[in-house]
Every structure is written in structure tokens, then in C-alpha cells.
Amino acid sequence: FTGAVASNQGLLRAANSGTILLDEISEMPLNLQSKLLRVIQEKRVMPIGSSCEVDVDVRIVATTNRNMFAEVKSGNFREDLFYRLNVVPIKVPALKERREDIPLLARHFLRKSAEMAGRQITEISEEAIAILQVYNWPGNVRQLRNVIEWVLIMAPELSQNIVEVDMLPPELGAVAPASLKSEKGNEIMGMALR
Numbered sequence: 001f002t003g004a005v006a007s008n009q010g011l012l013r014a015a016n017s018g019t020i021l022l023d024e025i026s027e028m029p030l031n032l033q034s035k036l037l038r039v040i041q042e043k044r045v046m047p048i049g050s051s052c053e054v055d056v057d058v059r060i061v062a063t064t065n066r067n068m069f070a071e072v073k074s075g076n077f078r079e080d081l082f083y084r085l086n087v088v089p090i091k092v093p094a095l096k097e098r099r100e101d102i103p104l105l106a107r108h109f110l111r112k113s114a115e116m117a118g119r120q121i122t123e124i125s126e127e128a129i130a131i132l133q134v135y136n137w138p139g140n141v142r143q144l145r146n147v148i149e150w151v152l153i154m155a156p157e158l159s160q161n162i163v164e165v166d167m168l169p170p171e172l173g174a175v176a177p178a179s180l181k182s183e184k185g186n187e188i189m190g191m192a193l194r
Contacts, residue, residue: 012045015058025062025085026071030078037081060085065140095137095144103129105141109148110163117152124163131165135172147172 011020022028028036039045040060044053062085064071071077095102106124114121124132137143147169155167 010045010047012039012056012058013047013054016056017058019059019061022060022062024064026064026066026068026077028077030076033078033081037078037084040081040084095140099133102133102144105144106132106148109145110152113145113149113152119152119155120161121152121155121163122161125165127165128163128168131168131172 022036039056042053043056045056046053068077068082068086072079072082095105103124106129110121110124113119132144132147139146150169151163151167154169155163
């Protein structure tokens with residue numbers, strides 16, 4: 001076809017016999033939704049510049065952070081496509097609903113980010129973990145990862161290689177009650193949240 005300089009098989013053909021992730025499916029324009037619905041129903045695609053269709057066998061995993069029932073009702077998402085995709089729905093609770101996961105996630109992100117940055121920071125203090133668990137995390141897990149990366153960027157070279165409360169971004173330190181910011185507060189912050 002005009003302007004084609006190389007052959008390209010496309011994402012659906014590349015994922016044939018496998019799985020494709022459609023992240024934030026609710027952002028897909030309506031004209032593309034109808035095309036995706038056709039592919040799901042017919043299990044065939046017509047590559048650009050071709051005159052014949054090609055079979056595809058693809059498992060589709062679609063994600064969104066929106067209420068899809070509301071998106072369908074408002075006309076932003078095709079109802080027929082929604083029901084085609086909504087075969088096995090999995091609801092992943094927001095990070096604020098699973099605060100017990102925060103220490104594990106924070107330590108994982110710290111290890112990965114420190115390794116990539118060549119830093120020696122290897123641990124997060126229990127007091128800092130407690131602050132992380134108190135915060136509301138409107139940006140969810142991505143925000144937690146970004147906070148850990150921010151700490152590594154902003155942290156001075158340390159002798160102890162541990163993230164302390166005063167190294168956290170200011171907006172996180174603000175969530176700690178005043179009583180927990182005193183010396184006695186450090187003792188309380190180290191206790192189990194329950």
C-alpha cells in the first residue's frame with residue numbers, strides 16, 4: 001500500500017496463540033472498539049495492505065481503573081464489547097484497601113530501583129513503612145513505586161543504607177499524626193498497625 005516500506009505483522013498476529021494485554025481498555029475510541037469486537041467474534045484480522053484475512057487465536061486481558069458499567073451506560077464503551085471482554089472479571093483492590101501489601105511492595109521496589117541506580121540503600125525502617133501504610137495512595141501501586149524512586153534520587157549517601165522517615169517525600173510525612181513525630185512516636189510507629 002502507499003507509503004509502506006516494510007512488512008509488519010501487527011500486534012494481534014504477533015500475539016497469535018498467546019495473550020495480549022489491552023491496558024486501560026476504557027480509553028479506546030469507539031471506532032476502534034467496533035474493530036476489536038469484530039476481531040474477537042470472527043477470530044480473524046485483515047493486515048493493512050492485504051486483501052485476505054488471517055486467522056488469529058489470542059487470549060485478551062483487558063484492564064481499566066474505571067467503572068465499566070458506568071462507561072457503558074454513558075455511551076463511552078460498547079456494551080457488546082464489554083460483555084465479550086468481561087468473561088472472567090478480576091477486581092484488584094486499590095492499594096489503600098490492602099495496606100498489608102505495602103511493606104512487601106515497597107521493599108521490592110527499593111531493591112529493584114537501588115539495583116538499577118547503583119545505590120546501596122537496601123532497607124526501609126519500620127517507622128517509614130508505618131508512614132507508607134498510613135498514606136492513602138490515590139495513585140495506587142504506581143505512585144508507591146514512584147515514591148521509592150524519588151527517595152533514591154533525593155537520598156544523600158548514607159552510612160546505614162536504610163530509608164528513614166525524614167527521607168520520605170514531604171506529602172507522606174504530613175500524614176503522620178503529630179504525636180507520632182515525637183521521640184516517643186518513633187516507638188509507636190515501630191509497633192504493628194493492628
